[in-house]
Amino acid sequence: VVTLYDVARRAGVSTATVSRVLHGQNLVRDTTRARVQQAIEDLGYIPDGAAQSLSRRRKEVIGLICCERPMHPEDVENRSMTYLDEMLRGVEHGVSAMDWSLLITFYNGHTTTNLRRILAMSGKVDGILISEGSFPVRLMERLASRVPVTIMAGSPDEPDFDVVTADNLAGEAAVVSHLITEHGVRTLYHVAGPSDAPDAAQRGLGLVRVLQDHPGTRLTGATRGSFNVETGLVAGERILAEARGELPDAVVAANDQMAIGVLRALTRAGVRVPDEVAVVGFDDIQAANLYEPQLTTVYQPMRMLGERACSRLIERIADPSLPAQTQMLPTELVIRRSCGCPPGTTIRRPVPPALAIAE
Amino acid sequence: VVTLYDVARRAGVSTATVSRVLHGQNLVRDTTRARVQQAIEDLGYIPDGAAQSLSRRRKEVIGLICCERPMHPEDVENRSMTYLDEMLRGVEHGVSAMDWSLLITFYNGHTTTNLRRILAMSGKVDGILISEGSFPVRLMERLASRVPVTIMAGSPDEPDFDVVTADNLAGEAAVVSHLITEHGVRTLYHVAGPSDAPDAAQRGLGLVRVLQDHPGTRLTGATRGSFNVETGLVAGERILAEARGELPDAVVAANDQMAIGVLRALTRAGVRVPDEVAVVGFDDIQAANLYEPQLTTVYQPMRMLGERACSRLIERIADPSLPAQTQMLPTELVIRRSCGCPPGTTIRRPVPPALAIAE
């Protein structure tokens, strides 16, 4: 391979000068610069990243850990899948805007191998981004003791780390308020998310708060799913079984996949949605828009979430003394058909930060 | 930060010995080993990746370039999005099985910045994986002159690079054969993919070959889309407009997104699918299974594709003299409702490598 020395020799200068040219420093005479650039060109020189990192004492690489929800064999998909894509793009955008690189790995369970991999990563990057919250706190702390760590879509009240997350509580509150105030919904059934998912918890809170604020409304039941279509289906069947002629006015699912599962179960049983029961989800995945009836849901700006987390991390790498900070990104209420609005409806309504809770 | 020297000092040995312990070499006395391990533990030592790479003359990192299809502002999604996820998981799995790391970047257009980024990447990795084919050949060659390169989902007849791809031709042939022999389809409309997508081209070929083999069958028209729902919709409207009462027996779309677009247009116009017109797609994305009617399509093993590409690349890094090789992975015919099979049908039928062409 061609090294800096080769370039220097060919251009008849020292390696320092080549380095200067390489980094666009302007304390190089133009003619010299030209000669060096020519040499670089001729030789097709590309700097060695490892050597640069070592010398600069900085890798200009950030690590992304994607936590995978444990996947049961019968699951076709899982929430991480639709989740990841946009976030990844956001992160990559932020990273490459700074001309840094992105090292990515998946974390799927607390095995020795995974542990080793994750720890080793901290020796290869300047900072780490962790997607989703169900990541062992102990491990998070070990990582954080070595490099800055930012959590994406984590719990908003993490005291020791930077967190960037969507305003799940306000989003859920907004969609539930819509059901109650614009569709006269009184009885609701809640299909909650996994208990270890911080965003699911926030959504549950949002629902509860709105119910409290609206006397006369109440939960007729609740169950928990795993953020996938299968468990949504099961929830739907359970709703039917428990109903005995008394279906709730609306089913609120903690994400779109489960909402689609519920929709399926209801439709299959001959229940008309939204005429007999309204159904709403969360996330605004592709399929929410394709499904019939089109799903009313809440959009969270995953891409921006990735970008923000990334800039925050780079900020903290530059100045590790920064205090931990939580950023809540606003969501959007996406009103379509499944809540009871007329066919063909598509309204996107920004959800203001936390006021939405009040109504 | 804690370095190897710190560990060595604390354990009262030389750095060489620590290094040996670190890499499980067994020419170290047990008591010494224990002492060193204790020191590593105490200090929470984690080796510096850059220094290791530099010293070993090997980075143990592979680079993944994800080519994004240029996205028009009005596009909600694009094919790359659903495409990427599984492939990425496959690649990551392959990479971390070897205890290597994955550096990822997106390539979205031939700008100077992108060019620089991509070239710089070749200085940070031992080999590069390129997803999808619409990547400038010149650039590919420059990369290849520096590190081994493997192409995923590229054209199967690339002479100079390793290619791992699904057997698009056989897959398309299988689904078209199914339409013709099991549903008596005679007239077909083709919604082709972008002209620069090698897999789209292969699928087109598969369609044509089957038509040739079945006298009496013919194309009533064809149009080209961009692998997204929007262009599928446009194609569907065009089919309706061109039809004048004479709809084709079936519409063959080059991917699922476009098939869904067509489905939408037809349904909207009151055409019943599959009773009046059958529609089939390709890829077997999530939504294909959720949509009503459920879409008959062809599954390609994206995850395995990622894994295979990865192992091939690592093979070639170990031995750069290996001859270029193309691997074609078998697809599966996924028969559901939209081809005309009874509601509730779900049959997955492996497509044998190339024989499928014959029938």
Place this chain on the structure above:
DNA sequence: CTGAAAGCGCTAACAA
């Protein structure tokens, strides 16, 4: 079994 020491390719003082 263990240690000394020569790099790996590049950056950044410091000198000239």
Place this chain on the structure above:
DNA sequence: TTGTTAGCGCTTTCAG
């Protein structure tokens, strides 16, 4: 403006 040179943290002969 340019060159000299001392590391960056680790691996790996080569000696002992």
